[in-house]
Structures are given as structure tokens and as C-alpha cells.
Amino acid sequence: MCLIIDTLVLLVNSCKIGNLQNVQQELARNVLSLLYKIWKKTQPLRSSTDCNKWKNKLQSKEYDISKSIFRLSTGLAFPAWPEPDVVRKSVFGETVSDFETFVLAYWEKLPNLYRRKQATKMDSLVFVALHNAFNLGTTPDSIIESLLQGLVSCPAIASDELDINSFLHEVHDSLGDSVKYRQDIRVMRTRDPNDQTSRGCVTEEHFFDDGTVFTDEDAFIEKCKHAFKNGYSIALRGMEFRSEKVAAIASALADLFGQPSVGANIYFSPAGSQGLARHYDDHCVLVWQLLGSKKWTVWPNPKPLLPRLYEPFDPLDGNLDESSGRVEVLHEGDMMYIPRGYVHEARTDVSGSEVNDCSLHLTLAIEVEAPFE
Incomplete structure (x- = not known):
């Protein structure tokens, strides 16, 4: 054999x-x-x-x-469901003009919130398929297990990589490796600056050291469960390579926006917590709430130019006007668009230990390549 x-x-x-x-x-x-x-x-x-x-x-x-x-x-034909048209209708509305309105009024201009209407069968099918892909509706521990069991490292591949052999040559001895911290997963929390234990600091606190490689799956999962119970969020990147349902949705959005690819990350947060610190991105994001609810605050972009892809991040202005932030609470099925450059933060405001007190959302990242110069 x-x-x-x-x-x-x-x-x-x-x-x-x-x-x-x-x-x-x-x-x-x-x-x-x-x-x-x-x-x-x-x-x-x-x-x-x-x-x-x-x-x-x-x-x-x-x-x-x-x-x-x-x-x-690479030679297998996988059924691509949902198709681009189904995703467009599910997110932006039934007609092509709904998507055109989004592009003309909001794309790279303003944040926009889409409430789940449950008006169409297709909307329900797309959401339910995504919801079921992550074993939601069980316990927080079970969700963590479903996200992390069998996990392997997912090395980044450039969106403009045309020769798959070149990629394979580069990563030939690391395919299927154990999960690596920061590259594949982050487990972090951001304390409330008014909390005495935070000493006024609002930077992210990470549960694991950078570059840690997790060779013992059971111990790794148990540590993540422990961290979650202590207010840490779990962020898992590369979901477009780890889940067939997410891959289909990411591919459909890439076709819709005319981009080479769309990235996808999952964020699972306990009640009464904040994972990522206040920040902005160099790419546009669609945030899809899959479980529970989360309060988002988004501030207007203070700069005349949007950040370019992969350029160095500027430090946030400490004098950011707190009152100028737009506050929205996303519930299951809601989706929010945040343009690149817009400062934002999110936290689960409810308290409790039940699964519905937690929050799980999918972030779809649309990287806008700079024009040829």
C-alpha cells in the first residue's frame, strides 16, 4: 500500500x-x-x-x-454555489440597479448598512448555508472546535500570481504545516480604556507570541477556549481557502467587483469584549454578522486621499472626535460596508455566557489594486 x-x-x-x-x-x-x-x-x-x-x-x-x-x-470542477447573481441579490438587492446604486453612492465614499430583510428565498438560502458551515447554534466551545479542528497553515498567495508552479516551488516544504500565529490566526483583546486594569492603554493584547507554531492540536484548541472565556476574540484568516461556502461567496464578489480575488476572515468574540483595537484598513470590507450582535463605530475619513494597498499605516490621531462616529448594531444577517481608510472599531456590548451572547462575523476584504503608473 x-x-x-x-x-x-x-x-x-x-x-x-x-x-x-x-x-x-x-x-x-x-x-x-x-x-x-x-x-x-x-x-x-x-x-x-x-x-x-x-x-x-x-x-x-x-x-x-x-x-x-x-x-x-486544480483540475477538478467544483460547483460554484451561490453564483455571483445570487450573492448580488442577497447582499445588495433584487435588481441590478440596486448594485449600481451602491457603486455610485457608497463605493469608496461612505459606509452603508444592509439590514437582513428575509424577503427572498435566495437570501435565506445563502445566509443559512453560510450559517450552517460554522456549526453555529451550539455552544461557544463547539464553535471553536468546528473552526480550529483539522486546521493547517495557509500561506499567502499574491492575487496577481499567474504561475501556480511558481507558488508551489516557493512553499513546497510548508504545505500542510501546522498553524502559525499571526499568519493564520490571532487571539487578542482590547481593554476598555476606562478599565483600571488597562491603565488607559487601548492597544491589542495577544494571547500567544508572534510566530508560535501549534503542533499539538488538542492543546491549541483548549488554550483558545480558555482565552475566549477570558475575553479574547479569535480571528481566523484565509477562510476563502478553508470553507467551500465562503470560497463560493468570495469568488462571486470578486467577479462582481472585477477584482482578482476577495479575502475572508472569521472573528469570534465573547460577550462584553473588543478584539481588534480601533484601526483603518487599506482595503474595503463587507462585514456579515452570522451570530449574535456587535456594535460598530465608524468615523469619517479625515484625509483627502484613500490609503493605497500595502502602504505604511499612519498612526491614528489621538484627537479623533468621539461624537462624530457613526454607531450601528449589526444583528444576524446584517451586512455593513466600510470603505478603506475609514477608522472603525467593534465590540460585543451584551453580557452573558450563552452562545447568542457571543458574536461571530465574516469579513470579506476587497483589495483595490492601484492603477498602473
Whole structure:
């Protein structure tokens, strides 16, 4: 069996991407299913006797198997649901003119809030599909487990990367690696400046050290549960690569806005807490509330020019007029658009330990590339 797997891995990894796309879909799916089962048994997070048995008999390394799965998957046809039109109707309204109104009146000009109307079947289907993808409606511990179990590192890929072989060459020995702090996940809280324990400081407090690699999955999840119970939010990046439903929505939005891709992060916050400190982004965001509620404050952009992608961030003005902020509470199904450059912060104002007292939202990041100069 190990010889067959090693041969499969060698064939897939040495074959040109174009030729892999000619492999019959049913055969590719069967091979992928086998490789995925083997990969799960050899993951670095596992230290069981069964895991060590496979590692000792296989010539292929974990990252070789990960690479085979990645390469073989590129030729598979995945049903893209929801489609761009369904997402457009679900978010912006039933007609094309609703989206045109958003682009003309709000895009890169003003924040805008969309309340969930539950008026159409499609709206309900999109939201329910996304809601069900994260095991919501259970306990906070169960939600954390559903988000973090089986998690692997997700190295960033440039949106303008045209040659997938170049990307694979760059990350060939890190595919399928353990989760890395900051790159994949952040666990942080921002204390209220009026809280005596904060000493007037409003910077983010992180639960783990930068660059920490989590090789013990069970211990990692338990630490995240402990942090959550102590007011820390969990932020997981790269959801467009981790969830089929999120991937379909991100892809639909990318098509809608004419961008190469749309990023997606998940934020899970306990009651009475603030995760990220007050900040602005160099990209536009759509915030979709999936569980509970969250209070957002958004301040007008004080600068004549919007920040450009990846340019250095300016320190926030300490004299920001608190009263000038627009305050909105997002409930389940609501979505808010925040243009790049607009300072904002969010917190769960309710108190309690039930799942509905917590907040989970999906942030969809639309990076606006600078024009060619």
C-alpha cells in the first residue's frame, strides 16, 4: 500500500499541471480521497502510534502528499454555489440597479448598512448555508472546535500570481504545516480604556507570541477556549481557502467587483469584549454578522486621499472626535460596508455566557489594486 501511495505522489508531483487537468474527474476524486486520508494520518499535529507507523513506512513526506492534493485539485470542477447573481441579490438587492446604486453612492465614499430583510428565498438560502458551515447554534466551545479542528497553515498567495508552479516551488516544504500565529490566526483583546486594569492603554493584547507554531492540536484548541472565556476574540484568516461556502461567496464578489480575488476572515468574540483595537484598513470590507450582535463605530475619513494597498499605516490621531462616529448594531444577517481608510472599531456590548451572547462575523476584504503608473 505504501509503495502505491509513494508512486501516486511521485507521478502527480512530477506531472505538468496542464496534463493533470486531463485526468478523468471520477479518477481524480478517488485518488484525492485516498491521498487525503493518508495525509490526515501523517499530519504533524498527530502523534499517535498509527501516525508514526505511516510516517515510518512512507518515503513521501507530509508536504509531498499536501503538494499532490493541491496539484490534483486544480483540475477538478467544483460547483460554484451561490453564483455571483445570487450573492448580488442577497447582499445588495433584487435588481441590478440596486448594485449600481451602491457603486455610485457608497463605493469608496461612505459606509452603508444592509439590514437582513428575509424577503427572498435566495437570501435565506445563502445566509443559512453560510450559517450552517460554522456549526453555529451550539455552544461557544463547539464553535471553536468546528473552526480550529483539522486546521493547517495557509500561506499567502499574491492575487496577481499567474504561475501556480511558481507558488508551489516557493512553499513546497510548508504545505500542510501546522498553524502559525499571526499568519493564520490571532487571539487578542482590547481593554476598555476606562478599565483600571488597562491603565488607559487601548492597544491589542495577544494571547500567544508572534510566530508560535501549534503542533499539538488538542492543546491549541483548549488554550483558545480558555482565552475566549477570558475575553479574547479569535480571528481566523484565509477562510476563502478553508470553507467551500465562503470560497463560493468570495469568488462571486470578486467577479462582481472585477477584482482578482476577495479575502475572508472569521472573528469570534465573547460577550462584553473588543478584539481588534480601533484601526483603518487599506482595503474595503463587507462585514456579515452570522451570530449574535456587535456594535460598530465608524468615523469619517479625515484625509483627502484613500490609503493605497500595502502602504505604511499612519498612526491614528489621538484627537479623533468621539461624537462624530457613526454607531450601528449589526444583528444576524446584517451586512455593513466600510470603505478603506475609514477608522472603525467593534465590540460585543451584551453580557452573558450563552452562545447568542457571543458574536461571530465574516469579513470579506476587497483589495483595490492601484492603477498602473
